[in-house]
Structures are given as C-alpha cells and as structure tokens.
Amino acid sequence: MQRYLVRRLLAVIPTLFFASVIVFLVIRILPGDAVDLMIKSSPFIENTEEMRRQIELDLGLDQPMHMQYVRWVSGIIFHGDLGTSLIRDTSVGAEIAERVPVTMTMGLLAVLFALVIAIPIGVYSAVRQDTLGDYVGRSFAILGLAVPSFWLGTMVVILPAIWWGWSPPTRLVPFVEEPLRYLSVFVIPAAILGASLAAVTMRMTRTMMLEVLRQDYIRTARAKGLEEWLVVTRHAMRNALIPVITLVGLFIPIVIGGTVILERIFVIPGVGQLLLLAVQDRDYPVITGIFLVVGVFVILVNLMVDLSYGLLDPKVRDQK
C-alpha cells in the first residue's frame, strides 16, 4: 500500500505541470485583450500608445510568454500568490478562497444526493431486473439524463414565482450561525445538479450489480443458504460498488460545469459566478486562478478515488 501511495503521489506532479501550462496558454490564445478592455472601460485612462505600454509593463505583459509563465508559477509556489485581479485590484487567491466553501457545499450536496438516491435504486433495479420496478427506475434515470439542469433550474425558479409568488431562498447566512438555513439555500440547486449525476450513477450501479450477480461466488453464497438480502448486501454490493466509486472522480468536472450555471440561476455567490464575471471582463489572473484551483482539485479528487479504490480492493491494498 505504501509503495502504491508514493507512486500515485509522484504521478500527480507531471499532471499538475501540464495542467498549469494548458491553463496558462489557453487564456492567452483566446481573442480579446484585457488592456483594451481596461482602457475602454475606464474614464481615467487615456487611450494612447504610451499608456498602453505602461499598463503592459506594470502587468508584466511585455515579457516573453515563458518568462510570464515562470513568474506566475513561482509566485504561486513560493508565495501562494495567484496574482491580482486586473479589474478590481483584489487578490485572486482571496477572491477564490472566499467563494470556495459555497461551491464546495453545493458540489458535495449534489454528489451526496446523487449517491444516496442512485445506489439503492440501481441495486433494486438489478435485483428485480426486468420487472415493473426496474422499468420505473430506469425511466427515471433516462429522464434525469435527458432533462438539462439549466432548464430544470430555470423552471424551478420561474414557475413557483409565477404561480404562487414564491422563489427559492438565496440569501446566504454564515454557516456557523444557522447551519440549516445556510444549507437550505443549496437544497434545490444541489438536487437539480445531483439528478443528472444520479442518473449516471444509477445506471452504472445497475450494470455492475447485474454483472456481479452473475458471478460464481454469488452462486456459492446462495448455496450456503444465505438470505437473498445478505447475498446482495454482503456479497454483491461490495464488489459492484468499487467501480461506481471511480465515477465520483469523473463527476467533479460535471459538477463544476453545472455549478457555474446553477449559481447563476439561483444567484449563489460561488466560484462559478466569479468565473462568469471574470470571463466577461477578460480578467486573466482570475480566470487562470480559478482554472488552476479547479484543475488541482480535480487531480486531488481523482487521487483520493484511486486511493479509496485501493482500500476497497484487497488485491491493490496488499501490494507491498
């Protein structure tokens, strides 16, 4: 297990490097120029060649690209500094840090919601394969996949407002003061986001369960005289859910994409909202900062998934 762990951790380093290079380059390839925008949107800056050069010099944009990269990365590594917002002159790191808990809460709730709903339904569907219950479960899964969350989110905000003049809560109170009220803001968007994840999870769970239930060791378990629910929970689920866990790693990008939209619809001040603003303003440091944080997060979650996979599979766990 220790060797496995070290190997996994070392593998993260090149991944991080490539992720940072891509994040850095992509934003510079996109059309549109922050300096243009700054000059145009500010009444205090004169639109002269001199002024433009001065701004570029201040921001280090006059340097060759690889020097810019080195400066950016060493700032992050040695000072934990993600840079300063071009528009608002605030620390990018602080801006992101302020919003991360909001987005994390939303994402975690969505994933939790998906797992809690999907695993029991998936297991049930497999055990009762081709019965009415299975068809109902599978229909819900297809529905969950087919309905886009931006549409569902919009409907949930608009329809109750039209019908009853009610709209979902959006005002965030500090978690430490009123945890339940804090969480209540997230319930609806997290459920919407979780629905599409639940659909995928349910189908995967069902497929894996069907696969496992055909195995010889399940027959052995039955031949021992085990009750069917014990066969399912003790002998089948344990093996079927190992691959389902890897799904959670794959979810993270979907969750992040989804929160950008849902934070917008439900007016929740998370990282997604910050990203939308930054893109509108061509605020490079903020965009790259968010991308980098998200990228690192995805890599870390996948690492954790890998490790938990190891914990569940005795073959991987025992590797010396």
Added chain:
Amino acid sequence: MTSLLEVRNLKTYFHSDGSVVKAVDGVSFDVRAGETVAVVGESGSGKTVTALSVLRLIPDPPGEIISGEIRFAGRDLLSLSEAEVRKIRGNRIAMIFQEPMTSLNPSLTVGRQVGEPIEIHQRASRKNAWDKCIALLHKVRIPDPEQRANAYPYQFSGGMRQRAMIAMSLACEPELIIADEPTTALDVTVQAQVLHLLKELTRETGAALVIITHDLGVVARYADRVNVMYAGRIVETGQTSEIFNNPKHPYTVGLMNSLPRLDGDVRFALQPIEGHPPDLANLPSGCAFQPRCQYAVDRCLAKPPELSEVNPEHLAACWVDLNVTA
C-alpha cells in the same frame, strides 16, 4: 434400505431465444446415507444442472424445473418454500463448485466465507464462527490456519481454494455433499490430494458424497456406485465394479476406451468417442447417442430406450445387447 436423496424423473429446461434446451430430461437416481455416488458424462451432459436442481439454485429465468421429485430425508424439496430450502442449503446439503478461482468472493476473507454457514445456520456469533472456521481449515490441512483465515482468495492457490471450499462445505456437518468436478481445474498432483481429502473427511463425518466428474479414473477410485449421463439423461447406472466389468451402454464403453490405460500401448488404448454431444435444444430422434453409436440399429432411431435391468441394481438404456453384437 431407504435413500437419503431420491431424484425421480427430474426435468430442468432452459429457455433461450425461443428454443428450449433440455439440459436435464427425466433423470432419476438415489444416494444412500454415507455412500459415494459418481455422476459421469461429457461436458454439457447436464451434470451441473442436475446438482443445482437438487439445491433449487437454477437461475429462473432462463431455467426452470419442469417436473419431477427430489426427496431428501423424506421431504420433497421441490414443494418446499424458499425459506425452507434455505435452511437445507449449506446446512444439510452442501455443494463444492467446479471453478475454484471464481467461486470465492474476492473481497471477503477466506475465514469469513468459510465460517459463514455456521454464522447463518447455527446463529453463531462472528467470533464463534471464526474459531470453528480455524478448526475447519486445520482439518482440510491448510497450513497456518490462524494466519490464512485472514487472507483473501487471490492469495490462495487453486488447490488451497478448493480445500477452503471443502472446509466451507463441511462447516455444518451436512448429510450430503455434492462436489461438482472439484478438481478439474487443478494440477494433476493436487487433484489426487484434494479428492483424497474429500473422501477421507466425508467418511469421517458420515456424509454422503456425490462426485460429479468426467474422469472414470476418479469414479473407479472413489465411488461406490456410478450414474453415466448423456444429453440430459442417465444412460447407465450400477455398482462401480459392475459397470467397469460389465458395461452395457455403448457410451459407457466409449468412455472407458477413452481412459488412458496403464497396460498396453497408450496410442491404441486411447479412443475418444467420435462426434460431438447433441444440441440439447434439438435432440436427434430416438436414442440421443444413436448418431455417434457404432452399434445403432433402426430401432435406435425410432424410439428412445428406457433404463432396463441388466442385473439387480444395474440398469442400462440401450436397445442393443453388446454381448451378442460384439
């Protein structure tokens, strides 16, 4: 002498793509308390399906026990509720499976799995079951059982897994153990050890043993009586010595000729039966063996032969009298 297990006219069919596979088609046999009975036959002759039918473990769908009677200790298993059958499985009838590599759960320790029948049938605590399991592992001569009980199946060799399976089958001291080709997947040297162990332990506990095999050598060494299966039916049955000395069905004779002999030239002695087993969804007319049989006459195509008495306790299903023909 009454039998421990009486199977009468058992029919187990599988439905697949609109056709019906008659995997077991009218099988009858007895197992008496404490004896060892062999079921021999080529691959696909319905041996495993017969065994699974006895424990009512046929996957339904696609399988179905169409008719018949399976009397165990005086009760017809086919008329019991699922809950009542569960109390018999692993407790009074245990089964050892063909594939040691896949028949154990990869994510539970061997000890847990071996002790599980005790846990459920004797309502023992996990600790208690574990202790008994160590004793069982000791009995099947797994070295260092306290350590090995904590291991996972992948850490066991095929032979060790099959020993663990034997330990598991013995856990509740069943009256009947069905061993479905317990050694086919193992090395030849290990095969003999495992079979020997199985025979020794069943003798010790007084359990009856059904050995399913396609190896007549195993039959000769371990079985009191033999049932020869072909295409879902029993074509010959009798005392082992009687069957070996006086085989009456051409298929039995064919099986014996395909057995490597210690005397004489191996090249001439080994004569595998020509042709292939029939398609069970589309059986030939008359006797199922007739297309492969060198003695077949018109009557064999017209009507399937029933088992009839050759000697007391020796039955064969063949129209032809081999002694006259040969």
